[in-house]
Amino acid sequence: MAIKNLVSSLLLAGSMVSAHPGHVEKVYQHSALPLERKSLSHCEQQFNDPEFVKRNVEFHAGEFARLRREAGYDLDQAPKLSPRDYISVSKINHKSNKAVSWNMDLKTLFSDYGACMLMPAVDQGPLYVQGEEIRKDIKENEPGIKMTLAVQVVDYKTCQVVPNAYVDIWSSNSTGIYTGVQGYPGMGDPKDAGILKLRAMRGVQPTDANGIASFDSLLPGHYDGRASHIHAIVYTGATKLPNNTITGGKAPHVGQIYFDQSLIAEIDKFKPYSTNKNRVVPNVNDFLFIQGANGDDPIVRYSLVGKSLDEGVFAWIRFGINQQKALNVNPAAWWTADGGKMNPKGPVGQMGGGGGWGGWGKRFLGKKEEEAKQEEEN
Numbered sequence: 469m470a471i472k473n474l475v476s477s478l479l480l481a482g483s484m485v486s487a488h489p490g491h492v493e494k495v496y497q498h499s500a501l502p503l504e505r506k507s508l509s510h511c512e513q514q515f516n517d518p519e520f521v522k523r524n525v526e527f528h529a530g531e532f533a534r535l536r537r538e539a540g541y542d543l544d545q546a547p548k549l550s551p552r553d554y555i556s557v558s559k560i561n562h563k564s565n566k567a568v569s570w571n572m573d574l575k576t577l578f579s580d581y582g583a584c585m586l587m588p589a590v591d592q593g594p595l596y597v598q599g600e601e602i603r604k605d606i607k608e609n610e611p612g613i614k615m616t617l618a619v620q621v622v623d624y625k626t627c628q629v630v631p632n633a634y635v636d637i638w639s640s641n642s643t644g645i646y647t648g649v650q651g652y653p654g655m656g657d658p659k660d661a662g663i664l665k666l667r668a669m670r671g672v673q674p675t676d677a678n679g680i681a682s683f684d685s686l687l688p689g690h691y692d693g694r695a696s697h698i699h700a701i702v703y704t705g706a707t708k709l710p711n712n713t714i715t716g717g718k719a720p721h722v723g724q725i726y727f728d729q730s731l732i733a734e735i736d737k738f739k740p741y742s743t744n745k746n747r748v749v750p751n752v753n754d755f756l757f758i759q760g761a762n763g764d765d766p767i768v769r770y771s772l773v774g775k776s777l778d779e780g781v782f783a784w785i786r787f788g789i790n791q792q793k794a795l796n797v798n799p800a801a802w803w804t805a806d807g808g809k810m811n812p813k814g815p816v817g818q819m820g821g822g823g824g825w826g827g828w829g830k831r832f833l834g835k836k837e838e839e840a841k842q843e844e845e846n
Contacts, residue, residue, distance in 0.1 A: 554761035558752050562728050564771045568782040574618045575678040577769075577784040584788040586624040588763050589795060590756050592722045593699055594815035595655070596638060597648040597808060598799035600670045601712045605684040608668035611740050612642035612686035614780035617725075617768070621679045621702055624788035629679025634706050634714050637683060638670040639698040643744045644691030648808050649800045652816050654691060664801065664808030672714060687727070687735050687781065692746045695754035696732050698725040701797065702789055711805065718794035721787055726757055726767045738778055764788070 566577065607614075617637070621630040640646050644654075647666035651658045669688065673681035690696045706717030727735075729751055735741050736748070751757045751767075760766040768783040800814040811817055 554752060554758045557761040557765050557767060558729065558757075560728075560765070560767070561730070562767050562769045563731070564769050566771045566782075568771045568773055570616065570773065570780075572782075574680050574682055574784075577618055577782070578620050578678075578680075578786060581620075581786050584622045584624050584627045584786060585764050586790060587721065587723055587766065587787045588760050589722050589793070590724055590760050592701065592797060593724070594800055595646045595649045595652060596699065596701070596797070596799045597667075597670060597801045597803055598797065599713050599803035600636065600638075600667065600672050601803070602634075602673065602708065602714065603671045603712075604673060604682065606637075606667075606669055606671035607684060607686055608666070610641050610668045610686055612689075613735060613738060613741075613778055614773075615685050615687045616682060616780075616782050617685055617698070618680055618682040618782070618784040619675075619700065620784070620786045621675050621681070621721075622786060622788055623791050625790070629675075629677075630702075630704065630789065630791065631675050631677050631679055632704075633675045633679075633681075634672050634703040634717070635675065635681035636672045636701045636703065637685075637698055639685070639688040640691055641669055642686060642689040642740045644689040644746045648803070649816055650808075650810055651819075652800070664810070666808075667803070674708075687741075689735075689741055689744050690732070690746055690748055693749060695749045695751045695757050696727055696735075697754075697757075699723075700725060700787070702787060704791060713803070719797050720791050720793040720795065721789040722795050722797065723787065724756055724760060724766060725785055726751055726760075727770075727783075728767060731770065734777055 568577075619635050619637075621633050621635065622628065623630055638646070638648075646652070646655050647663060647668045648670055649655065650661055650664050656663050669685060671683060673683055675681045685698075688696055688698060700721075700723050701719050702721040703714060703717045703719055706714040708714055732748070736744070751761075757766065766785070768785045770781050770783040773780040773782060798814055799811050800816040801808045801810045803809075
């Protein structure tokens with residue numbers, strides 16, 4: 469709160485300094501400007517532009533540093549105005565006091581979301597099934613705490629919503645098991661091909677006129693090696709097929725969604741989550757959370773539908789995407805008319821015996837850490 473007030477003060481001070489640089493300015497009448505224009509609503513798009521925000525923060529941070537130098541303070545001890553980092557994001561309480569209901573107008577969830585920023589893309593993970601059906605309810609009779617998840621997609625350059633896109637999500641069930649992929653360590657019997665026909669916690673939804681796609685799902689459980697999360701891919705330019713799936717288009721965003729650590733602790737008190745023996749990995753110890761939270765906030769805002777968590781939650785998040793991007797998607801399996809079919813060139817198909825988060829996962833994290841190091845050096 470202190471930093472927020474500081475930034476507000478600096479913005480006000482900066483505008484006064486730039487308007488009055490030490491001399492009295494002559495005031496001119498501009499008859500071309502209507503006197504009744506009293507608001508800056510017409511500038512909303514420019515004010516929300518990420519580059520505009522960045523320039524303002526950098527300017528006022530510089531002014532603050534100058535003032536502290538003149539006052540004789542050590543700049544190393546000064547509060548730092550910087551983009552979000554994963555530590556500060558993890559300390560935010562994302563629980564909202566919004567009154568929510570199962571049939572509410574979803575666009576009201578995003579009325580106070582603030583400026584749109586680019587949501588960092590991260591790896592798709594090893595358990596993506598491409599070709600899932602377009603459907604809102606993806607619970608498939610799985611036990612757990614009901615969650616409606618609303619995702620709003622906006623173009624981060626224009627801050628305009630993106631209608632007619634498709635959001636594809638997948639996550640583990642309440643005890644940390646993913647369906648639809650055979651042979652991944654810890655995800656059921658690797659010899660049981662029946663898991664390929666299971667589709668719980670997987671589905672696709674189109675964005676509406678407000679750029680919003682929503683799913684009736686469950687709060688996911690955790691599994692060893694990762695913080696609790698939901699995967700998501702946004703497709704633009706895709707075509708809906710007669711069999712209720714999509715084809716074509718491109719993927720400008722591949723990301724993951726997370727939850728407050730305090731919420732995860734509460735979830736684990738309810739069955740069947742409480743029967744999950746997998747190790748809990750905190751958000752701040754998860755490399756992909758760190759990657760996604762260094763720049764923006766990948767944790768959902770949420771509100772309880774009733775008085776208790778077990779009555780269900782509404783969760784919502786905004787994806788700021790770069791529509792010019794076309795990210796690589798390599799599924800572990802495909803959903804077909806005959807059920808799931810493994811992709812031999814997918815991340816699980818190429819594991820070649822052994823792996824899991826202790827094998828494939830360690831190689832994956834090592835690769836991502838090396839990429840991050842090279843990017844930092846460049």
